[in-house]
Amino acid sequence: MAELARPTGGGLAVYGRLVSAGVRGRVYRPGWLLVRTIGSGLIILADGFAVALVVDRFGTLAGWSAPEVVLLVALSAAGQGLGLLLGDRLEPTYFSELVRRGTFDQVLVRPTSPLAWLIATQVEARYVGRLLAGVGMVAWAADRSGVVWSGGHLLVALLALVCCATLVLSICVLGAALTFATVEGSEVVNIFIYGGVTLTGYPVQIYGSVLRFLFVWVVPFALAVYVPALVLLGRTGPPGLPAALIWVSPVATAGFTGLAALGWRHGLRHYVGTGS
Amino acid sequence: MRAYLALVSAGFRRQAAYRLALVSGLLTNLFFGVVRTSLFLALYQARPEAAVNGLDYQDALTYVWMIQALFGVIWVSWIWEFPESVRSGDFVTELTRPGDPWLRQLAYELGRTGQLLVFRSTLPLLGAALVLPLALPTTVPGALATVASMLLAVVVSFEVRYLFGLAAFWTADFRAPFSIAFPLLWLVGGFTIPVDYFPGPVRAAAEASPLSAMVMAPIHVAIGWPAWPVLAGQAAWVVVLGLVSRGGLALACRRMVVHGG
16 A cells, blocks of 8 residues: 555546555455346346336336336436446445544545545445446337437437436435434435435326425436436427426536535534544 | 243344434335335326226235335345354354344344334334325234234245345355345345236246245235235245254354354
8 A cells, every 4th residue: 555655646546546456455256246246237127127017017107118217217227336336335324334433534644535535445346237237228228219329319328327427426425424424324315326216217207396396406316317318219308397408417417516525525624533 | 932032122122222213214215105106106097997917006005105114124224234243253152142043033133123113114104094095904803914914024034134144154245145136036026016017927936936925925915815825825934934044054053163262
C-alpha cells in the first residue's frame, strides 16, 4: 500500500490503482466470485421472466405488451447493476460497520477524497453480472417490441442506463451520509435502491399520484428510465409525462446527484466518530 | 422442554429490542405492498370479474399482502448469523451445551420469528384489509388454519436456511452457493408472482417442491383452499427437511476441525 499513499501527480491514476487493488483483493476465490456474478445476473433474469409471464397471461399491462414491460425491467436492472457495482458498499448495512469500528477515521487521513476512496476500493465486481444480464435483456425486449437501433436510440438507451446508475449511486451516497447521523444502518434506504428499481419496472400510469410524484420529481427514476423507454418504443406517454421530457432526464438526474453530494458534505462535516 | 421454552422466550425478547429495524421493515412492506397492489389492480382492470388460473383479483391482492406479511419471517434479517458463527468458530460452543443444538436453534428462531409474526406480519395484513377487498378468512377455524400454516412455513424456512448455512462448514464463501440458488427460489417459490400463473408443468414442479410449503401454502390456506391437505403437505416437508438438515449437521460435525488455541 505504500506506493498507493505516495502523493505523486497521480490524480485519477491513483484511483485506478485503488480499484485494481480492491478488485484483486476480492478475487482470491475466483470460482466463487464467478458463481456470485452469475447469481447477481440470474436474479434479474428471474424478475424479467416473471414479469413477462404475468403480463402475457393477462395480455397487456396498462396497454403495454410483455416485451415492452420487460424493456423497462431490463433498463432499470442494468442501471442498478452499474450503480451497485460502484455503490453497493456504501449501503447503510455495510457502511455503518465502517463508522462503528472507526475504520472510517482511517479513511479520512488518507491523501485522497474520502468518498472517491470508498467507491474506488470497494468496487463489487459481481454486479457486472447484473449489468450484463440487464443489457442482454434490453436487447431481447427491444427486438421483440420492434425497437429500431438507430444511433439516436442507442444514445437514448445509454442515457437511461447512465441516469439510472447515477441515481442508484446517489441514493447509496445519501444512505451513507445518513449513516453518519444514525450510526446504525437502516433498511429504509433499500426502499429507494431496490424499491425504486422495482417500481420503475412497470409503466408509471399504474401508480397513484403520490408514488408517481415521488418517483418522477423527487427521486427521478421515472425520468431516468420510463421516459427514455417511451422514446425507444415510439410512445407519446401519459398526460403529464410525455416522451418530450427526455431532455429533462439528465438535468433531473444531475440535480438529484447534486443533492446527494450536498448531503454527503453535510454529513462529513458533522462526522465526529463513535469514540473509544 | 423448559429449557427450549426459555429459548423461545429469549428469542422473542431479543427481537423486541430492534425497534428501528421493525419500523423500517414495516415501511418497506408498505412500499412494496402498494407497488404490487398497483400492479395487480392494473392487470385485473381489463377483466375485473374473471379468475385467472384460479385467482380472482381479491385472491391476487391477498397474495400481495400475505407475501409482505411472510417476507420478514421467511427471509429473516439474521439469515447469515448461523454460517457466520460456523466460520468464526463460535458455533463450537453450541456443541458443548446441553441438549440438541438443532432443536435449540429452532426454539430460539421460533421466538424471534414469533415476535415478528405478532408485530410485523399482522400490521400490513390488517392495514391492507381495512382499505382493500382482501380474501382473508372470516371464520375462527379458517383464521387458525392460516396461522398454523404460517408457523409451519416458518419452520420450513428455518430448515431451508439451515441447509444453506451448512455450506459454511465446507467453504468460507458460504454466500456464493446461496446467491446462485436464490434466483430460482425467488421465482419458483412464488415471491414475485403467484405460482398459480405458471404454465402447467412448471406449476406442478413448483407445487411439488418444499418451496410451496414455505411461501404459497399459507396464502392458499388464507384464500380458502381446503386447509387439511395443505397443512399435511407442509408437515411432511417439515419432517423431511428436518431429517435432511439434521443429517447435514451430523455430517458437518464429523468433518469439523476446530482451529485456534
